[in-house]
Amino acid sequence: MLGPELHTYTRNNEQLVLTRPEFAHAVIMLTWAQDTESMNMLAAPDSEPLRDKANIDTEIERIHGFENNDDNIIWAISYNGRLVGQVWIDKDKEIKVGHISTIIGDKSVRNKGIGLAAKSRVLDWAFSDGGFECIEAWCVAENTVSEAGLRSLGFTYTGEDVNDEIVAGKYPTRHHYEMTASNWEKAK
Numbered sequence: 001m002l003g004p005e006l007h008t009y010t011r012n013n014e015q016l017v018l019t020r021p022e023f024a025h026a027v028i029m030l031t032w033a034q035d036t037e038s039m040n041m042l043a044a045p046d047s048e049p050l051r052d053k054a055n056i057d058t059e060i061e062r063i064h065g066f067e068n069n070d071d072n073i074i075w076a077i078s079y080n081g082r083l084v085g086q087v088w089i090d091k092d093k094e095i096k097v098g099h100i101s102t103i104i105g106d107k108s109v110r111n112k113g114i115g116l117a118a119k120s121r122v123l124d125w126a127f128s129d130g131g132f133e134c135i136e137a138w139c140v141a142e143n144t145v146s147e148a149g150l151r152s153l154g155f156t157y158t159g160e161d162v163n164d165e166i167v168a169g170k171y172p173t174r175h176h177y178e179m180t181a182s183n184w185e186k187a188k
């Protein structure tokens with residue numbers, strides 16, 4: 001599913017628009033999918049085979065699939081009018097539970113608070129119009145940037161496990177976090 005258009009600001013008061021991924025984004029998204037560092041940090045299921053097989057056709061097909069996929073809700077992140085990343089919620093089997101992920105694929109705009117602001121705006125939506133009661137997140141133990149962001153937003157650490165997918169030649173340790181609707185009200 002495509003998320004509704006959402007507006008927000010970074011900590012530097014720069015406007016972000018969370019909007020629908022377009023076919024025209026495929027060329028830029030392909031550069032992210034082919035970036036080893038980003039994919040290793042994202043540690044998406046099957047990220048290595050996906051990265052190795054990614055091409056413009058698979059990206060267009062992926063974007064096409066977003067619209068009709070009821071298992072997740074996805075936004076493109078637009079900063080100064082250009083695509084810089086994506087944020088999405090995968091729906092859990094358990095009703096009203098989701099899992100949030102973010103990528104700021106454009107490395108030239110990392111560490112400007114875009115990831116934090118995008119996640120924060122999506123959490124606002126998730127716990128209101130989205131109807132979620134709990135949003136989970138995990139990051140690989142090496143992903144200190146993602147982990148700092150989750151802590152900074154007020155996510156609660158719930159434990160670690162070992163990923164069942166091989167990433168960068170090993171089964172990485174994952175750190176799990178969660179945010180409930182009531183904790184988000186307090187954290188804001």
Ligand SMILES: CC(C)(COP(=O)(O)OP(=O)(O)OC[C@H]1O[C@@H](n2cnc3c(N)ncnc32)[C@H](O)[C@@H]1OP(=O)(O)O)[C@@H](O)C(=O)NCCC(=O)NCCS
Binds near residue numbers: 114117144148149
């Ligand atoms: C993780 C990611 C989404 C963060 O987005 P971002 O816009 O660069 O990060 P932000 O500017 O919002 O900062 C998030 C936190 O990380 C910290 N941080 C950002 N860049 C950092 C860096 N290079 N070194 C150390 N800390 C850093 C920020 O200080 C902030 O923590 P704070 O609130 O305690 O200050 C981005 O780095 C990314 O896309 N990485 C690759 C994919 C990935 O790892 N996705 C997340 C897995 S779910």
